[in-house]
Amino acid sequence: MQNGNHALSAEEREQFWRQGYLGPYKLCSSEDMFNMHSEIETVLETAPPDHNQLAHNRHLDSTLIHNLATHPAIVKRMASLYGPDLLLWRTNFFIKEPGAKEIPWHQDFNYWPLEPPIIISAWIAVDSATLENSCLQIVPGSHRKVVPHVKATSDMAFNQMGDLGFIDTTTIVNLEMQPGEFVLFNERTLHHSEANRSDKRRIGLAVRVILPIVKVFDWDAPEHKLIVVHGEDPVQFNHRKSDPELSL
Numbered sequence: 001m002q003n004g005n006h007a008l009s010a011e012e013r014e015q016f017w018r019q020g021y022l023g024p025y026k027l028c029s030s031e032d033m034f035n036m037h038s039e040i041e042t043v044l045e046t047a048p049p050d051h052n053q054l055a056h057n058r059h060l061d062s063t064l065i066h067n068l069a070t071h072p073a074i075v076k077r078m079a080s081l082y083g084p085d086l087l088l089w090r091t092n093f094f095i096k097e098p099g100a101k102e103i104p105w106h107q108d109f110n111y112w113p114l115e116p117p118i119i120i121s122a123w124i125a126v127d128s129a130t131l132e133n134s135c136l137q138i139v140p141g142s143h144r145k146v147v148p149h150v151k152a153t154s155d156m157a158f159n160q161m162g163d164l165g166f167i168d169t170t171t172i173v174n175l176e177m178q179p180g181e182f183v184l185f186n187e188r189t190l191h192h193s194e195a196n197r198s199d200k201r202r203i204g205l206a207v208r209v210i211l212p213i214v215k216v217f218d219w220d221a222p223e224h225k226l227i228v229v230h231g232e233d234p235v236q237f238n239h240r241k242s243d244p245e246l247s248l
């Protein structure tokens with residue numbers, strides 16, 4: 001994996017506040033990511049110790065996923081934007097096999113029990129993500145407006161979606177990425193991915209990081225714990241895990 005100075009410039013920070021996203025940046029080479037594939041596939045086929053959701057929170061039991069989610073290329077950039085104290089809340093794999101449904105336009109904070117709802121996500125390309133196999137798409141600047149969410153149509157992968165009457169998709173950015181690249185976006189940045197109409201699988205790993213002042217209300221298993229990934233947790237509003245107990 002890559003090392004180096006990952007602090008963001010003033011210009012990049014300004015771009016994040018203006019556009020609601022940054023990147024793609026490189027976490028590791030495509031070859032390095034390719035070499036992780038078989039272990040990632042093993043993780044996705046192995047039941048986690050404390051819940052049965054194969055695609056969620058595998059950083060809690062897999063050293064590899066933990067190391068990807070907490071890589072300095074991600075965490076240092078997040079700290080450049082949000083200050084030194086950061087907690088890893090969750091990770092989720094988004095696995096889009098050929099034929100997988102569209103993920104509707106949405107703002108993440110609509111779904112999550114966070115108070116205040118401040119969160120930054122990194123989305124890491126495990127497979128190459130192209131327009132053909134339904135890469136992530138975003139609307140730059142959309143984070144400055146709250147969009148109402150409504151019941152999603154049955155062709156969507158989620159139950160709720162942003163109301164299309166409030167979404168201007170004329171300025172979409174297609175976040176095509178090589179394996180090992182990632183982007184950052186915030187809780188209100190509108191994002192989406194088409195149905196996967198190709199014959200190529202597309203896996204992404206989303207990493208959700210909050211500030212210590214953000215309280216997570218009921219969501220995961222009661223025993224779910226957050227991890228300090230940078231700085232410290234001076235307020236201790238959330239259950240924390242001090243040392244990850246990794247088994248895979």
Ligand SMILES: O=C(O)CCC(=O)C(=O)O
Nearest residue numbers: 094103123192193204206
């Ligand atoms: O991977 C996708 O297509 C959607 C990802 C997403 O909705 C997210 O990371 O919040």
